[in-house]
Structure formats: structure tokens, C-alpha cells
Amino acid sequence: MDKPFAITLDPGSSLANHTGSWRTFRPEYLDRLPPCNATCPAGENIQGWLFHAESGDYEAAWRSLTENNPLPAIMGRVCYHPCEGACNRQHVDSSVGINSIERFLGDEAIKRNWQFMKPATQSGKKVLVVGAGPSGLAAAYHLARLGHAVEIQEAGPYAGGMMRFGIPKYRLPREVIEAEVQRIVNLGVTLKLDAKVSSIEESMQAGKFDAAFLAVGAHIGKRAYIPAGTAAKMVDAISVLRSMEGEDKPMLGRRVVVYGGGNTAIDVARTVKRMGAEPIIVYRRTRDKAPAHDFEIEEALQEGVMVKWLSTIKQAEEGEITIEKMALDDKGFPQPTGEFETLAADSVVLALGQDVDLGLLEGVPGLEVKNGTVQVGPNMMTGHPGIFAGGDMVPSERTVTVAVGHGKKAARHIDAWLKGTTYAPPPKHELAGIEKLNTWYYSEAPHVVRPMLDILRRQSSFDEVVQGLDESNALFEARRCLSCGNCFECDNCYGVCPDNAVIKLGPGKRFKFNFDYCKGCGVCVAECPCGAIKMVAEEN
């Protein structure tokens, strides 16, 4: 070829120069475990469903959420959201309002009548679920989706368990429970109400069930010994709350003393306040030592519930009680002071916790009961093969979310047990701690606060106290998510590489490295906002 004067070589592209050979470290994409997901007792993939919500695809978000938890509208109201306590965004400004978005999705699903997909095939196996509380409902849902025939037998007249007979309406409207239960029934689950199981073995035989999941909760109110006159009125909190669901509302008088410092005490006090009474909580320790969540105490105080901290009931008579002042010792335990006081009281409601009614388990071989709860293995199976248990009746934290998590976990193990195999959960990804994130890239965005019902209606009606977010607020809140540890396609790696060594694969397909040219500088890793890339040493 004829070349111009002094030119001896054809021009070539630098693509011939594979600078990837300089590399001593290589970047690798990975998914890390977001702290919210790691903390959710129901094992929700929160980051995953928020990802869909961020783009306004609420149905996809709801479908992703309900892979793990069939009760988002309930969750969005009563879950104590430990996820938000772990959320990385608290290190930037304040946590993402995961719970409020979950509620929005749950309500949206009810409004739009989204239903669950039925399984493609049936296994031919029958599973009995005892109790239609959150644990039983969750287990039934997951078992049905795995293709098993499920029947729930529930002692009470309604489904929901403690969500129905414990948690008051002003926190959880009944239509919400109805809608989410109905959707599980629509999936093909048989729900038998007013069907108390008195012997699990007999019921299993009678219905030819291949396995059973027990979730009977803890419903027997604990008693405390209080010297009381014959005319003193003493009732337990659970029966008060339960009677709110029936025709005959409890007759407690005007001055109602609630004894205890847990969430149940708060719920009872707020309930009787709404019925026109003057509740006063008596609790032996201080506010910060009370087992009730602080926000619940705060809401009760706002509504006019009175509290006597550091007090125990010594004596109950008709129309009045005697309380003794307590003082905390160096270990934080309350000690009597010998100082007494009388309080006018038409009735005393005991809210001192609940025990499990284990009647249906009588005579079942292999079963182990300790401290009033049924012992289960890591696979949620009791000592009796084929009988699994979860929720409040097994040793664990007693919350709706833990109960739902047990139901899911048990369903997976029951499924494996029915197939004669064992279920091994997939290995967990490494945690996406805040130190893995580059938070520079996230926009400033204050947390959206949920509106509250006005105080007058909170004192006089059972209308829902905490209101939901509207669409634009929910979208805003969803977009506050940092997408910890999981690529959200921000194009940073693609943009910041000085060597164009990142290939953009298109929407939903993420990126890959071109190792012919990647020099291993690590800029992409440092500038990935969410910590979805890491550097690893090259082998040679």
C-alpha cells in the first residue's frame, strides 16, 4: 500500500492493546444481604419489593412481597418493623418507612382485588393446620402454593387469632383481616370455623391428614395472686379484648385499673378509654423498662390514658384498690418501699401475659413441653414425626411477624418431609453494612410521616388511628431506599470506568466487565452507591 511520506505503518486502534493484563485485582458483581431483609422475621425480600415499588410497579412489588408473607395489609399495620431499626438509611438521615409502604401495597392489593397464583400441580398430600392465627394462615398459604391440600380448623367464630381477638380495631380494622384471609381461602385453602381440635391425633386420623401444623397461640390469661374482697371485680385482658368482638361488651365500670406494662395492657386501656371509661395503668417498673413499645405508650398517653409507674397492687376491694410504691434497686429490679396509696377502681384488668392451652396434645407420644411451650427442632417439627408447630405456642418472641415467619419455615419443611427429603435454605449472602455503601450518591429526602387520626376521634371511636400513605407519598418513601447490596442500575460503574471496561447489558440485565481492558483500578467499586461490586485478587 502507498503510504504518505515518512509513514511506515497503518493506523490501528488501541483496542489491540489488552490492558486487562495489568490487573492484579478484579472487580466482581455480587448481591449482598440488605440489613432490612436480614432482620425481617418473616424473611421478606424488602429491598427486592421496594425495587419494584420505586418504579411505580406496585403489583410486581406486592407479588414479590407476598412470595414470603401473604398478609401485607395486616403487617403494614401491626408489625413492629425491626427492619426499620436495621435500615442503613438511618445513617444518612432516617430509616426508610418500610412498614408504611408495605401497608400501601397491601391496601392497594385489596382495592384492586389482586389474587394469588394457584399452583400448577397438586401433590395429592393433605395437611391439617390447627388455628387460623397469623402462623396458621401463613403456613396454609405456603403449603397451598406448594400444591398441597390444606384444611385449617379454627376453634373461634372468625379467622385471625390474636389479630382478631387481641389487637383492637383502631389498630387493625376487621375488613383488612377479612380481605387477606379471603384471598388465602381463594387460593384453595379450606377454612373451618368453630372447629376446635380437642385431640390432634384423632383429628388427623379422622381427616386422613399426612402432616399437621399446630398454631394455637397463647390465649390463657396469666393470673397474679392479689388479695381481693369478694365483691372486687377482676378480669383478664384477653377476655376483655375478646368480648369486644362479640355482642356483649364487657361491663367494667368507669374507673378501670389495668395491671401490667406490656402491649396488651396498653391495648386494653386504650379500648376502655374509647368506651367512655377512665383507664389507669398500674405497672411495677418505669416507662423505659416497660415491655410495651414506647410509641404505643406515647399514643395511649396522648389519648388520656393515665399511668402509675413503679406501683404494684396489694389489695383489691369493691370500688378501690391499694397500691404500693416501688423503687428500682441497683440492678433495675423494683423493690417495695412500704408506701401505700388507695385508688378508686370499679374493676381491675389483669394484663400479665398468656399461657398456651396444650389440651389438644394430650397423649401424643414424643412431644416435649417446657415452660408451658411446645419444643420444636430447627425444622419446626415437634418430637412427634409429622406434627409441626409455630407461633406463640413455641418458644420465641410473640409477634405476628414471627408467627408468619414460623408458618413459612414450617411449610417448607413440611413440604420436604412429605416428599421424604429435607429442606436446606439457600446460603445467605454477606451483609451489606453501611460501610459497603457510598452514600454520596443518594438525594436528600426526609422521611414521610404517616398522618394520625385527630385526638377527639381517637378518644371516642374505634376508627383507625394511624392513616396510610397516598400513592405519591408511598412512591417517594420507596425511592428513599438505598438498595443496599443489590444493583439498582444507576450506571455508575459504567460511567466512572476510565477504561470503558464495563458493558451495559440493558434494562433489568445489569452490567458485566470487559476483562480485556479492565486494569483493576477499583474506581467502580468505590463509586458503586449500594455496594454491589467487590475487588478480589487475581489468581496469578
Next chain:
Amino acid sequence: MSFQPVKFYQTGTFTVGNRLLPPEERSVQSDSKRFNSINSGHRACQGCGEALGARYAIDAAMEAADGRIIAANATGCLEVFSTPYPETSWQIPWIHSLFGNTAAVATGIAAALKVKGKTGTRVVAQGGDGGTTDIGFGCLSGMFERNDDVLYICYDNGGYMNTGVQRSSATPAAARTSTTPAVGAEPGNVFGQGKFLPAIAMAHDIPYVATATVADLRDLEAKVTRAMEIRGARYIHILVPCPLGWGTASHDTIRMARLAKETGIFPVFEAEHGEIKSVLAIRRPLPVEDYLRPQKRYAHLFGKQPRIDVIAHLQAQADRNIRKYGLQARKGGH
């Protein structure tokens, strides 16, 4: 409840792209079909800020000019690492000039295009800080003064990096270079010397002057785009950290540029006809120490006896920038 703007996109425009933004609002660099004006296979160091800054700037210029750009390039790293004969990384018409005459070469190209009636093709000149602020300054000042239709881009890495990190008139005070060693009572580059070329460019009253860094891509792209809307002499000065010359980790290139801007060490602004039009405010204020400490060229300030006096002097320079350009952090970021 207080008002919440709905138009909130998780990372807004801080990240290169954003799947939640409408396509027309996305950056040039986020496009899977971007020009890659400077292609892979170049021989810049790992994590080179200059290679990155050049792609950001020239891709944006290409986008603004519908792909019709001719570039003149001064000697320096950018030229050396991109074009070892017979290879080139450039995917645009590109001409290598001398170390000191790029502005003049670009002026000549612009004149030739005018004569040929091809004014749709635009001319960019580019060079390092040495080629721009030192040896090429005469040609550049002439280009400004004549208001020639050229966009001149200076990639400022604070020294003559290509020849082994010698001092330039853009080397910051106290920095160690091979010609300003960290010895004696006043180690490193002396205070009271050097120049800030963007201010001198402004003094020429040319239509457009801007500064930028590789840490704020959207700002950089907007400035190049704005410059391309204007005819006449335009000047953009981009801070491009150099891992080799600064003694920083290769992965810290963008972080260093961000720290330069956030501490006030490097003011980011734009000016038209000699007047400041906008500044990029500091978002998360930081002391200069945070910027100095990761750089080996300032290691002598953090020895057994830290040079608190020198650090304070550099802090005073940053504070002066913040005052002079109005860089104070504003509520709610920018």
C-alpha cells in the same frame, strides 16, 4: 403534613444514570451507545482521572455537535497514553500539536473550517495544566483575545505528570513534586506562586469560562453542552486527580475530586463574559485535612510533627475560595 415533591428519583442526578429518569433526562455517559471518543486500550495508569475526564468532556461535546468534532491535543499524558504510533484510542478526528501551541493549532483549524464554509464542524483544543498554564499560555491568551471559535479544555492534574511529576504553575502550594521536594522549612511547592487560569480566562471577557471535576459528571456535561451552544472562545478547566502524581489509591480518583470540591480547595463555577453565573455549592462541608491526608504528595504535613501551620494555611486558601465564590453549603443540597 408538610409538602413533599413527588419528583424524587432516589439518587436524582448524582449517579451517572438513573433508571427512574425519563431517557431524555439521562446523562450522555449513561447511554449504552455513547461515543467512547477515547476508547479502551489506552495506556493511562489505573484509575487515571485525565482519561476519564477526557471521555466525559469529549463525549458530551460530540453529543452537542452531532458527532462533528475535530480535536487538537497538546503533548502530555493524554496525548502520550492515547496515541503510541500506530495505535490510537481516539474515535474522532484528532491532531497532535506540540506541547505549547495547541490553542494556535485549534485556531488554525477553526479558520480553515470557516474558509471552507464547514462551520457545522466544531473545534476543541485540549491539554494538561502544564501545556495550558505554562508553555501554551501565550497561544491560549491570543486565542481568547481574538475570540476564536474554539472550546479549550484544560485537564488539571496539578503538575507535569507525563515527564515524572514536575511542578507546574497549577501545582498547589505545599504539594511535593520532583522539582519541589519535601525538604527544608517550607517543604513542597511554595506558597504565593502559581496561577489560577480560570480567573485569567475570565479577565479576557470571553463568552464562557467554567470549572468542573470528574466527581460531578452531570455538572461537567452541562457545562460542555452549554459551551457548545456558544460561538467564540470558551474555556473549561477540569480537575482530574492523578493517582501517580498525587500518591493516591487508584480507586480514590473520584473521591479525591469530590473532596477537592467539598473542602473548597477547588471552586466549581461557571462564568459568562467575565461574570460568575453559577457555582456548585458544597454539599457536605469538610476540613481540607480530609482532602490532604490521603495524598502522599502532602505526606510531609502529617509526619511525627504535623505541620499544623501549613495545613491551616491551606485551610485559609479553601476558606477564601468559599467566601470569594460563595460556595457555602445550602440547605437541602444542590
